[in-house]
Amino acid sequence: MNDQVLATWRAAQLHGLSLRRLEPSDLDAVAKALQPGEGYTQTAALAETWQAIRTGLAGFGGDGVNEGFVVRERGDETPIAFLLYRRRNRGTDDFGEGAILGLLGDGVFPADGRFLQIHDLWVAPQARRRGIARALKRALEATAASEGFGMIYTVTETTHQAVLTLNEQLGYLEVYRGPMWDDVERVGLTKPIG
Template identity: 30%
Template structure:
């Protein structure tokens, strides 16, 4: 289920997402936020519209993309409802592919979000957490140092959730509290531990942890084709506020 578009709410959620997944370097030009992180994740290396003052012409497009070329990065456009209407069609006409359609969803934190004793949440990632998360994501070896820098740069309160079985970490999730919202990121379950409800338990536990830190709502980003996650999130009350997609050369 989707909610009517609310550009003020969209901008608030965008800002929360940017703070929760901080890029190593940022620049604002012509109403666009450029994020740079050495190529680790699309969202941390993308061009994002900031709202009503966002401008777009072919000259502006070339200016924004030049900063990525200087860093030997592909220019990745992350298009939300805040982007000018002609951007998507212009990029499509120039051969940019549209990929990874995704939803931003929000839920009220109610009694469906209860802490599970199998899930432990720490304020900082242990070396074991970082190694297990990188292996399961997977994160390329040359990006692992960048990953660690980004995760440890998140402003608190932040919670690194894990599930351990037989001495091995088989479940991961990340929670970031920002005001009255807690963001849920990167719920990962090892293949051998799937279909046991661990994704639900991780999600519920992050929500409960967020409540303890003053959050009243949870938000997340989920790829539109994730047929396993979408029904789970729906049962916990998550509704789509808006969608976005990437345009890549």
């Protein structure tokens, strides 16, 4: 964790909570937290088991591309919140046929094509409305700035007003609205960095 990220975290004044890097050993807990559909969809419960979600998280915290932050209470390693993200490059990544990221115009991306994509954001129900999600997103901005990524990209459902409000407060801009990988209407948002 670099100094800028830690300074951002301390500024949030979430006393008793600390931030660390996601480790591969966290992934079972992450998948179990996401299983009720949280962090992924509001409009339909996921049929996936936590083991299937866990399979989709392979590499996170260990491959240098797929990373994350974990929040824990002092003295307890169990995550009470996490933000997973991916280091992306529009010039070299294959987003897959029909993927919205591949269809967005040049103006959405930094000139060098490098951006961070939020993959999952989750805060335990008993820890919500304390500013943890906001602090995690600020920590990601500090990461982007210190690693030279010119933009953060995130997606949420159009009905997820809490996250839309949070993103608006943080200066995210809407770049797409409509169906993405299924027929649920979602919003793609970007935050320019630097």
